Amino acid sequence: MKRILLISLVSLVLFGCEERKVTEEMLIGDWRCDFAQQIAKWKDGAFQDYGKIERGKDLIKYFMKDGTLYFNFGNPTSYPFNLASYYDQSEIIKFLDNHNIKQQKSITYISHDKYETVDVMEDIYTNNSENIKTKTKLVCERVQQ
Secondary structure (H helix, E strand, O other): OHHHHHHHHHHHHHHHOOOOOOOHHHHOEEEEEEEEEEEEEEEOOEEOOOOOOEEEEEEEEEEEEOOEEEEEOOOOOOEEOOOHHHHOOOOEEEEOOOEEEEEEEEEEEEEOOEEEEEEEEEEEEOOOOOOEEEEEEEEEEEOOO
């Protein structure tokens, strides 16, 4: 009995403690993504509940160039992808001329061929009239070649 317990413990230590997370290497390639987006409007000094869910599908291609991970939606412009910002649980705040943008992002490993992101962005204007909060969720699966 002690021997079985010891073998199980050694197996767990050697093989079962690996943290599963999305990596740059994993992302390289083509992905089919389902997205769901909701918007909350500003009223009486606070954001209201999220509205209707808008759904869609998109293809995303990730690739490395000069040591930087990029993504592309199938158009001529590619954008750098900062994967670390999805694991940093702090809010990203950008101060612009007449408004501030507050953003919080997360990414979840589901399998080597599937991941999920959630991005919540608040766009807060100094005059309070056009404040908006957007929640976007992507569930992406690798396109098998």
